[in-house]
Amino acid sequence: MTTPRYKRILLKLSGEALMGDQGFGISPSMIKYVAREIRSITDIGCEVAVVVGGGNIFRGIAASSYNMDRASADHMGMLATVINSLALQDALEHSGVQTRVQTAISMHEVAEPYILRRAVRHLEKGRVVIFAAGTGNPYFTTDTAAVLRAQEIHAEMLMKATKVDGLYDSDPAINENAAFIKHISYMSVLERQLKVMDMTAISLAMDNDLPLVVFNLSDEGSMLRVVCGESVGSRIDNVTDGKNRVDRTAAVSESYH
Template identity: 80%
Template structure:
């Protein structure tokens, strides 16, 4: 059996990843699939933290573009991430994987407040911890929240599971000649403005030398394979 190369990781899931074939919301089949994929690494003893986006329900940046106040729109987006986090928690616990949701916005009736020491203790006890509501502040994306939380819990690597199989020099959906980028430095990613993560997130990862791996969620077993050291997807390192 392949052995994990990391003891503690942070997994970033986009909200769109939970839509599956739907155009909006959460696909029951997809969230079960994601729960199975996460369970495969929890079963290896990997301490797993997760940040989920909210774009399948509400995207703050998009709403602000048609006149809504950006702070209000971003707070609505944060609430969307809480919905996704609770759905993922339910799917994981149905598979007997103990899970805790911690939110950056206080809502004691539905989730724990984000407390770093408590989160680390959950991880040490083998529980999956889902960080919801981004950073709790507007103008920051869930990518930035993922890098921030990864640093705070001392994750060894950040895995970003997306709809594409890694980094490209342009959008592979719009440009069939887009070139795959296997390895790249943080500075090159910033200079070329590759859209896999926002610039703030990549800058924060660079400042703290947090390795990033971008890969496809849709290939079954990819999360486990990356954790076990297989050369999958694209890597952004120093």
């Protein structure tokens, strides 16, 4: 059996990742694929927590631009993440993976409330824990929630699944000469305002020295390779040599987010 390099990780999935080729909602084939990928790393003994976005159903920031109250819009977005989390839980359990959903907003009939000690206990028993409803507060994204939960459960790494190979210096869907960045510091991400995660999330990861790995979800087996320590995608951490290694490769045509 392959031995994982990381004992406990947190996986950040965007809501859009669950759409597959659809323009809205949840793709049954895509969510089954994600469940298989997650099982591949639980099977080798890695403890997995997940934070899922809700952009495939509702995006609070976009709604607030149409004069909807931002707090109300964000609460609707949180509920969208619960829908995605329950769908992923079902797919994981059909794959034979015991799973628990914990929500930052109390809804006892459908999920457990978020309780840190209970979440850690689930992880120790080999269950996947899905953290839904963000932080429970408006004005905070699921990216920030992912970093926060990763720190609380003492995850060794945060894995952000995207539609591209990793981090680029500009949107490769717009700029065909976008440069792929293999390794970069948190501070450089902030200074260059690279749109990999929101700035609050990057700052929180930097303050707590939480390494981030950005990888292509659609590349089958990539999740397992990251957990086993292979150099996959882009890594963001406290680079000590002060140099950011940039590899100019052919940019992919997919969406940057």
